[in-house]
Amino acid sequence: MAKKIGVLLSGCGVFDGAEIHEAVLTLLFLDRAGASAVCMAPDMDQLHVINHYTQQPSDERRNVLVESARIARGDIQDISTVSADSLDALIVPGGFGAAKNLSDFAVKGPEAQVNPQVRRLLEEMVQRSKPIGAVCIAPATVVRALSQKSPQVTIGSDPGTAAAIESMGGIHCACGVADICVDEKNSIVTTPAYMLGPGIKDVAAGIEKLVNKVLSLCRADSD
Template sequence: MLASCGPALCAALRRAAPGGLASFHSSARRPRAARVAVVLSGCGVYDGTEIHEASAILVHLSRGGAEVQMYAPDVPQMHVVDHSKGQPAEAESRNVLVESARIARGKIASLAKLTTADHDAVIFPGGFGAAKNFLCCISPVLAAKVLSGAEVTVGHEEEEGGKWPYAGTAGAIKELGGKHCVKEVTEAHVDTKNKVVTTPAFMCETELHNIFDGIGAMVKNVLKLTGK
């Protein structure tokens, strides 16, 4: 899971790299915690961020000792979906930042304030909001779009009887010049050259704990890449 939000952030992602250790004036020098930005796209899988994915990311970042700041674009949602019906609610309109604040428990800032100087890594949870409210495609595809030749995973490349319902996404990655790497839902793929880590998450129809474990593998590798 990884995405972007317009030209400014795309450019930032191209030049992003882990920051150095800060100097501490104390009797003993301690390593600084990794500073991670989590970018949300609303609240709810069909028109915003997939809530289970966001929660799993935050749990694993907390367990890894990371300092987390959440962001979301301060823009109207593409549309609002009634999640009980899976259909657009034509008469409703909502703000992406306001909806994302539900997940962040209010501790969230406008995406316009995100700068690479303040963070060692950025994570984009999945959900259709990453496609509808950010740019034009789901997270790993956008990584391939932003970073030429990036290696990412959305799981398997065949539907396998419905287990991988979005397997066709691998083709879109290849069309953009990216490399798709087949992975199981509990695994993550690390592109060490571009410093991109992806995991299938809800691209797979499976038990929730498997998705949670895959996200854990992703977060662990993200923190490892920061060197903190």
């Protein structure tokens, strides 16, 4: 039976939602590996909307679940209806939405709050020893939600973000774009992706490794 891997999206677009390249590469590599992606997002307003052409704020309101549905081709669930019992693993692509909508790390840094449903699902995954993958800036939200577990993650090499992660109780590991950081104790896999870039072929290498490692960590009894 195909593994069911949750893909937690945070909108649609790097500056205010999920990074589209990272999200699509995650879905591609899951499909190539024979896994079944279960896309989800919180049903909430985005922190704000950015015009991706001008990269300036726009006077609009958009819903995270509705925008995420664009990436998922409409096949998406409200995260509040998803439990860890229905998944074998969970992967969180990056983009500013991971730090603006799934949490407010982009605004509050180490004092951030995580969306309650996102926190619930992350805690459930760890409690059930089910693997979590996080891409780009998403590890910051994972660390904030799971700080009591002292997760080891990477966001690449940015000193400020690494320091914020450590101040939240995480352990930061410097990592190249084509590589992954594996927290064996907590079954958390991370990769820098566009925190380092520079291009889609570069981030693809690390995301493919992350997807394959997450799948390898899925429990045999979930087959």
